[in-house]
Amino acid sequence: MSTSSIWHGQVPPSVLTEMSRGSLIETLGIEVTGIMPDSLHGRMPVDARTTQPAGVLHGGASVAFAETLTSVAGFLAVDRNRFHVVGLEINANHVRPVSDGWVHGEARALSLGRSIQVWEVRITDEDGRLVCISRCTLAVLATPSRY
Secondary structure, eight states: OOOOOSOSSOOOHHHHHHHTTTSHHHHHTOEEEEEETTEEEEEEEOSTTTBOTTSSBOHHHHHHHHHHHHHHHHHHTSOTTTOEEEEEEEEEEEOSOOOSSEEEEEEEEEEEOSSEEEEEEEEEOTTSOEEEEEEEEEEEESSOOOO
16 A cells, blocks of 8 residues: 655645635635545535525535535645646536535545646535535646645
8 A cells, every 4th residue: 555645745634724714615614624645535514504495405515615625635736835726617416415414525636737637526424425426627827826
């Protein structure tokens, strides 16, 4: 088993949380919960901030969660003194409703190119059942990170 990592340097989850203060990420209650050698993990509450009027997780909240995880992952995967990542495209398939608790997300790189990154995010409920599957494409810009 390889111990190599896709990340450029180390940034603890607590620093990522602090960077999110005053943003949509904080408003939705999104948290980074783990940085593994080849994936980023997070969670988001299913509550009044993230549900639709029918009482289940809003698809837009799932997309915001997925894009947050991929943006953070992209940020961690580049030399932040030289590069900044921005979202280009995101899609999502919502496969199961959730009405309470937490959803958990795992972002994994499908491709880490010099100018484009492609990530997949699997969002699951507390029982590990698939809620949403998303793919996000990020552009890697040759400018220092703004985060």
